[in-house]
Amino acid sequence: MTIQDELTLSYYKTVADINATHEIFLVQDTRDGKFYVKKILTVYNLDVFKHLLAHPVRNTPAIYTVVEDDGRLITIEEYIPGDTLEEILAKGPLTEGQAIDITISLCQIIEQFHNCTPPIVNRDIKPSNIKVTPDGVVKLVDLNAAKPYNVDATRDTVLIGTQGYAAPEQYGFGASSVLTDIYAMIELVDNAMLQVKEFPDNGDQYFEIVAKCYLNRFKYNETDLLDILHIERSRFYDRKKEAIMVFGIALWGSEIPKLQTFLSQLDETDNLPLLAV
Known part of the structure; x- marks a missing residue:
């Protein structure tokens, strides 16, 4: 110094x-x-x-x-004011709009890192490292684990990451790359989808709706979707809204047992309440 x-x-x-x-x-x-x-x-x-x-x-x-x-x-x-996503989730689930906005914003941040020369791999994407400012801007705040991508590396020299989000290479099974961060995002989505499927009411149907409407490369038309899901058009859009809500809750850390309280708030039309954080 x-x-x-x-x-x-x-x-x-x-x-x-x-x-x-x-x-x-x-x-x-x-x-x-x-x-x-x-x-x-x-x-x-x-x-x-x-x-x-x-x-x-x-x-x-x-x-x-x-x-x-x-x-x-x-x-x-x-200094970035605001609450971490982990703190926000402790107060209650995200609304559909919040979940979508945070996911898109996070992907846009990661894309900037991956477009650097050489690409920078974050290696520690998780709710406690994501902040939402008082005016609603999503920020990725902890870059301590980040490293440049080395195309010639066969494994990481320092093993770092968070269990549940870290890719196999962060445990010594190879070298970190831009795929490491994509893995973390896929883990978030994959874990969320498993929780959606286990949802006590209509979980299997919610799973199929999210998978076929948003996560499948093949784009189904409305007629095919209604036939596959065995659901009437008059119910489809309600179920789709509910499915996105459940997925948004699961995506950002709430576990299925914690969603039991929301079942008691269902009205006679089985609509899930959109609760503001």
Whole structure:
């Protein structure tokens, strides 16, 4: 660390712990009074942070300072207000619109990383690393596990990731690539679909509706769908709305047993209530 680095870091005074165990702090710049996030990382990829410092990725924290010191990386990043998706889900399920917006926004962020040269693989996509700001913007906030894709690598040198979302290569069975992040998204969808199928009322039908309307390459016309699902047109659109709602709940972490409370709120037409978070 140079004297200039020490001077730069000295301007940022810690005002609160965000996660003291992982050495993440809320700091304030004494020069302009603005708030930032200071991280002290022991597992990191310097090339990723240097790239993000020079080429910010939209809807991720801007990187303002990167200092390497004795095997640690100290970063000063944009402070992003709001709740994590994990915190939002703890309050209640997402509406259909929220689930769709968050999924599309997340894919757009990941696409930017994969379009870098070389592509950057996030390797840790999960609800606790996704934030929704007070004005509804979706942000991917934790980039500590990210690494550049190395086409010549046969396996990762540092094994990192979160159980339930990590791809096999993150456990040592190969090298991370852009497919690693796609795997995480597929895992989210796949787990959600299993939960939809297990839904106590109409689970099998909800599963078929979501699968055939949204996840199948072959596009069915309405007549074929009604025939396959053995359902009347007058009921189809209600069931489709319910299926998307259940899928949206399952996609972002709520388990089927937790959905039992919603069954008691069904009205006589079997419509699931769209509950706002």
